[in-house]
Amino acid sequence: VGQAVHEAVRSLMEERGPGGFTGREVAERAGVNEATIYRRWGSLDNLLLDVAVNVERLNENSPMPDTGSLRGDLNAWAMSIAEEVARPDGLELLRAVLAARAATDARGDRAPRILALLEARADSIGGVLARAEARGESPPDLFTVLDRLIAPLYLREAFGYGEMAQPLDVLVDNTIAGTPRIHTDTDADTENG
Amino acid sequence: VGQAVHEAVRSLMEERGPGGFTGREVAERAGVNEATIYRRWGSLDNLLLDVAVNVERLNENSPMPDTGSLRGDLNAWAMSIAEEVARPDGLELLRAVLAARAATDARGDRAPRILALLEARADSIGGVLARAEARGESPPDLFTVLDRLIAPLYLREAFGYGEMAQPLDVLVDNTIAGTPRIHTDTDADTENG
Numbered sequence: 001v002g003q004a005v006h007e008a009v010r011s012l013m014e015e016r017g018p019g020g021f022t023g024r025e026v027a028e029r030a031g032v033n034e035a036t037i038y039r040r041w042g043s044l045d046n047l048l049l050d051v052a053v054n055v056e057r058l059n060e061n062s063p064m065p066d067t068g069s070l071r072g073d074l075n076a077w078a079m080s081i082a083e084e085v086a087r088p089d090g091l092e093l094l095r096a097v098l099a100a101r102a103a104t105d106a107r108g109d110r111a112p113r114i115l116a117l118l119e120a121r122a123d124s125i126g127g128v129l130a131r132a133e134a135r136g137e138s139p140p141d142l143f144t145v146l147d148r149l150i151a152p153l154y155l156r157e158a159f160g161y162g163e164m165a166q167p168l169d170v171l172v173d174n175t176i177a178g179t180p181r182i183h184t185d186t187d188a189d190t191e192n193g
Numbered sequence: 194v195g196q197a198v199h200e201a202v203r204s205l206m207e208e209r210g211p212g213g214f215t216g217r218e219v220a221e222r223a224g225v226n227e228a229t230i231y232r233r234w235g236s237l238d239n240l241l242l243d244v245a246v247n248v249e250r251l252n253e254n255s256p257m258p259d260t261g262s263l264r265g266d267l268n269a270w271a272m273s274i275a276e277e278v279a280r281p282d283g284l285e286l287l288r289a290v291l292a293a294r295a296a297t298d299a300r301g302d303r304a305p306r307i308l309a310l311l312e313a314r315a316d317s318i319g320g321v322l323a324r325a326e327a328r329g330e331s332p333p334d335l336f337t338v339l340d341r342l343i344a345p346l347y348l349r350e351a352f353g354y355g356e357m358a359q360p361l362d363v364l365v366d367n368t369i370a371g372t373p374r375i376h377t378d379t380d381a382d383t384e385n386g
Contacts, residue, residue, distance in 0.1 A: 095288065147358060156344075
């Protein structure tokens with residue numbers, strides 16, 4: 001059942017975007033009872049988050065950019081995220097996170113699906129950061145990447161101020177500058193790809 | 194009518210938080226027909242945004258922090274935002290922005306209410322930045338403040354990674370470091386990039 005429902009969500013997302021369908025339509029396409037979906041996931045938003053976690057995990061297999069430098073990888077990745085969020089419904093995942101967050105806040109418990117998404121994303125970015133470390137670069141930690149690269153890309157799209165803000169490579173430079181390690185070798189700035 | 198509806202929303206927000214009431218309840222409290230609300234605002238989210246713009250504009254009168262330094266002002270402000278978004282429904286405004294954005298995307302037109310909110314917020318921050326400039330500091334532009342201070346505060350709360358990330362004063366330092374290095378006073382035609 002889980003597999004069929006996930007596949008139904010994925011095909012509906014491709015056709016209509018993540019905000020373009022109801023729980024009933026998912027149920028119909030998956031050939032399951034609508035009540036089954038709500039019993040298992042609680043809400044369509046929770047189901048969307050679970051699917052997003054799986055998509056993110058699959059990205060491990062279809063790997064992140066590997067350009068030979070941290071700057072090159074983050075630039076390529078930032079561009080693909082900027083394109084992704086600019087699509088219709090591109091911020092639907094953030095919306096689902098907020099909805100799941102509000103629902104768990106109201107119940108006073110944790111938000112395991114949001115944590116799972118964060119972990120899946122950490123795994124994706126982890127490859128880029130690990131390769132940078134192996135090359136002798138000192139990459140920022142995951143949370144710096146979230147703070148300095150992902151967060152502004154999301155907010156730019158939400159508020160629509162991206163065109164007035166600094167170009168993507170400034171975000172990337174600032175992300176790289178956020179490395180928690182102390183640079184002992186300052187002329188290592190020539191790492192460009 | 195507009196005034197009565199705004200007041201109804203504000204009192205309901207205080208009692209239940211921004212996500213805790215329906216359009217019908219707003220109409221009842223304001224003593225207007227529910228259809229009037231949807232005819233005028235289109236959706237409860239749009240109404241919430243309009244109220245948020247007004248609240249933001251009022252913040253001009255009850256001023257932003259004025260501690261005598263840009264760092265002090267931004268630190269105080271970052272702390273108050275972090276507290277604000279950590280409340281139940283603290284991310285409701287972001288959710289309303291996303292909903293309004295999705296609605297305007299679907300219609301293919303602009304998002305005037307989101308722009309109005311951005312402008313009202315620009316006015317609020319503007320005072321802090323103008324005072325810094327008058328003291329001879331070189332403050333960052335609005336979009337740097339959004340990218341480096343507001344965006345991570347929102348994303349930390351949405352994904353719940355705030356405790357694992359760097360302390361607020363690191364965000365503030367990074368925001369200040371985003372200053373365009375223009376120390377000339379008059380022909381400082383600030384340009385991004």
